[in-house]
Amino acid sequence: MNDADAPLWGGRFSKPPAPEAEALSRSLAFDVRLAPQDVAASVAHVHGLEDAGLLTAEEAAALTRALHEVGEEIAAGGFSFHPADEDVHSAIERGVTERLGDLGAKLHAGRSRNDLVVTDLRLWLLSGGERIGAGVTRLGRALVAHALEHAETVMPGTTHGRLAQPVTLGLHLLAHAWALARDLDRFHAWTGRASVSPLGAGALATSTLPIDPGVAASRLGFAGAFANSIDAVSDRDFAQEFLANAAILGTHLSRLAADLIRWSDESLAWLRLDEAYATGSSMMPQKRNPDVAELARAKAGRLAGHFTALCSVLAGLPLGYHRDLQEDKEPLFDAVDTLEVVLAALAGCVATAEFDAESMRRATAPDGLYATDLAEALVTSGVPFREAHRRVGELLKRLDAQGRSLRELSDAEWQAEGLPQGGSLLDADRAVRARATHGGPSPESVRAQAGALERIFDTGAGSP
Ligand code: ARG
Numbered sequence: 178m179n180d181a182d183a184p185l186w187g188g189r190f191s192k193p194p195a196p197e198a199e200a201l202s203r204s205l206a207f208d209v210r211l212a213p214q215d216v217a218a219s220v221a222h223v224h225g226l227e228d229a230g231l232l233t234a235e236e237a238a239a240l241t242r243a244l245h246e247v248g249e250e251i252a253a254g255g256f257s258f259h260p261a262d263e264d265v266h267s268a269i270e271r272g273v274t275e276r277l278g279d280l281g282a283k284l285h286a287g288r289s290r291n292d293l294v295v296t297d298l299r300l301w302l303l304s305g306g307e308r309i310g311a312g313v314t315r316l317g318r319a320l321v322a323h324a325l326e327h328a329e330t331v332m333p334g335t336t337h338g339r340l341a342q343p344v345t346l347g348l349h350l351l352a353h354a355w356a357l358a359r360d361l362d363r364f365h366a367w368t369g370r371a372s373v374s375p376l377g378a379g380a381l382a383t384s385t386l387p388i389d390p391g392v393a394a395s396r397l398g399f400a401g402a403f404a405n406s407i408d409a410v411s412d413r414d415f416a417q418e419f420l421a422n423a424a425i426l427g428t429h430l431s432r433l434a435a436d437l438i439r440w441s442d443e444s445l446a447w448l449r450l451d452e453a454y455a456t457g458s459s460m461m462p463q464k465r466n467p468d469v470a471e472l473a474r475a476k477a478g479r480l481a482g483h484f485t486a487l488c489s490v491l492a493g494l495p496l497g498y499h500r501d502l503q504e505d506k507e508p509l510f511d512a513v514d515t516l517e518v519v520l521a522a523l524a525g526c527v528a529t530a531e532f533d534a535e536s537m538r539r540a541t542a543p544d545g546l547y548a549t550d551l552a553e554a555l556v557t558s559g560v561p562f563r564e565a566h567r568r569v570g571e572l573l574k575r576l577d578a579q580g581r582s583l584r585e586l587s588d589a590e591w592q593a594e595g596l597p598q599g600g601s602l603l604d605a606d607r608a609v610r611a612r613a614t615h616g617g618p619s620p621e622s623v624r625a626q627a628g629a630l631e632r633i634f635d636t637g638a639g640s641p
Pocket of ligand 1: 204208263264290291294498500502503
């Protein structure tokens with residue numbers, strides 16, 4: 178076999194791989210984005226070899242320089258990939274070896290692609306997690322800003338999508354922000370577990386060379402090195418956990434998007450989407466469609482799919498490296514890409530949205546929204562809640578039959594119902610202020626929640 182066509186493992190083989198086998202095997206098209214991490218991990222490994230006395234300082238410096246040059250060439254699009262480059266890791270090693278000859282051939286001592294691949298992937302994902310955290314924070318802040326502006330804006334709260342009790346817009350917006358705060362917390366906790374360097378585990382059993390994995394770990398900014406070399410090359414739960422967090426975040430973004438879509442439709446018109454975050458129709462000139470929110474709503478399915486895909490790859494896979502593990506990358510890359518673009522678009526969509534406080538207030542007119550308040554007023558004067566519930570229900574039934582509303586009751590009729598405060602209860606501002614409990618819809622509670630969330634989004638840690 179011609180040396181130039183030989184794969185890295187060619188020594189034992191007398192034929193090159195069949196083109197179809199190579200086509201299935203090649204991961205370069207997607208793992209080329211690990212090039213910066215592969216250069217960093219390789220440089221850390223070179224230092225380990227130098228510390229072990231296996232490379233002179235000059236050799237280490239030449240290898241480091243060549244690695245950076247290859248990395249820069251790949252970044253600039255000037256690197257010429259070879260058909261035999263199975264993945265980015267083999268391409269970079271080949272590039273270094275072509276530059277340095279025998280010295281380049283020393284690079285792979287004491288390491289395997291099995292530990293290298295997963296080291297690169299952890300590094301990539303840790304920075305992906307940071308970008309997602311920044312996107313979540315930006316969206317969270319946009320929600321908090323609107324919530325503070327609308328701490329006193331009343332609107333009908335719903336259960337089962339039907340009118341329930343008055344709330345403040347601030348309370349509802351912050352419900353979405355609290356979900357995002359938990360997402361931040363999940364990614365933060367994940368970082369602690371994922372920050373483990375597998376480099377030095379080798380193919381599965383470390384190596385006979387005196388290389389300290391702790392040195393590469395700290396050079397690469399990991400919190401520590403692996404505790405078990407088989408676990409180091411086999412473990413992908415850091416990737417599963419990341420995708421689980423991404424899928425949960427995806428559902429949160431989807432539910433927020435669903436509210437934006439509903440509130441901005443013509444039947445409610447509680448919210449006007451900025452033109453920069455809406456789209457028109459090619460046929461109907463009047464349209465202002467919520468495509469950004471619709472796509473954000475739909476991406477949850479794709480993100481959940483990535484989690485499911487990786488779980489299926491891993492289930493039943495014995496320990497040790499298997500080529501199956503190459504399938505871990507695309508779901509992760511796509512999850513990060515998807516979330517970055519959705520978070521940015523949704524943050525802009527929320528930040529520029531204009532709420533119509535007056536139309537929300539008008540929607541608090543239906544008297545059914547105050548039925549619970551009437552029952553609770555009866556409870557305050559000593560009526561057991563079940564009886565109070567029944568009495569208010571009967572009153573509503575009677576009025577319904579008469580085609581009247583609670584607002585038409587006379588003082589005497591209110592008196593007869595045991596509710597002398599009467600019509601004053603049918604007021605959304607009073608209703609939300611009366612719910613003064615911590616965590617509820619009152620303007621004070623909304624402001625206190627917003628303050629706690631601002632602290633979370635300022636520290637990025639996800640808990641107060
Ligand atoms: N591209 C491969 C991956 O992503 C590299 C590892 C190949 N290792 C091996 N022993 N065949 O997993």
